[in-house]
Amino acid sequence: AQSVTQLDSQVPVFEEAPVELRCNYSSSVSVYLFWYVQYPNQGLQLLLKYLSGSTLVKGINGFEAEFNKSQTSFHLRKPSVHISDTAEYFCAVSEEGSQGNLIFGKGTKLSVKP
Amino acid sequence: GAGVSQSPSNKVTEKGKDVELRCDPISGHTALYWYRQRLGQGLEFLIYFQGNSAPDKSGLPSDRFSAERTGESVSTLTIQRTQQEDSAVYLCASSLSTSAPYEQYFGPGTRLTVT
Numbered sequence: 001a002q003s004v005t006q007l008d009s010q011v012p013v014f015e016e017a018p019v020e021l022r023c024n025y026s027s028s029v030s031v032y033l034f035w036y037v038q039y040p041n042q043g044l045q046l047l048l049k050y051l052s053g054s055t056l057v058k059g060i061n062g063f064e065a066e067f068n069k070s071q072t073s074f075h076l077r078k079p080s081v082h083i084s085d086t087a088e089y090f091c092a093v094s095e096e097g098s099q100g101n102l103i104f105g106k107g108t109k110l111s112v113k114p
Numbered sequence: 115g116a117g118v119s120q121s122p123s124n125k126v127t128e129k130g131k132d133v134e135l136r137c138d139p140i141s142g143h144t145a146l147y148w149y150r151q152r153l154g155q156g157l158e159f160l161i162y163f164q165g166n167s168a169p170d171k172s173g174l175p176s177d178r179f180s181a182e183r184t185g186e187s188v189s190t191l192t193i194q195r196t197q198q199e200d201s202a203v204y205l206c207a208s209s210l211s212t213s214a215p216y217e218q219y220f221g222p223g224t225r226l227t228v229t
Contacts, residue, residue: 044220099170104156
């Protein structure tokens, strides 16, 4: 069955440090991959998506992610974080040929400290 | 333009009561999804509507849950005889189409608390 695993429930990091939020998925068919961000008391916002083509995708706010098919991973990275990046980040997949419903991981809370 | 809106933003209800949650999708979006986010969990898919086709109800957790959508407009999620485990944030999302996984735009959610 398809599933999404976010290995870290919480990631504390100092401002201007690099960060990587990990995401692994399992599926028997091709997938599309997404990262969403949820700022405190706000709705979900799309950060970036991988549909096809280049495995390195760039999103908003300086984030990027790399699709690794052999490792079934889609880790999110940012070279230098800001206080304003404090939020919860969700990795999600939808399967090719599905009706587009997303399968989400449990989320990673990123806490950026000064 | 206007995004996805949901109402109410917060709902507190007593166990056993029925509740209705409303979603207004972005105008022109044919696909609409309902998800549930329980505390400490990721989002769980509940139900999907595409145009006038029969909805995909495969994610509904029990027969106490139902949803309707009028054409390509408003959707209502109804939970009958609410239980404490129904406490969660209910999120609605809409999308232009599902011929490819177009971006889903999420509403702010309805926080349901069952006491």
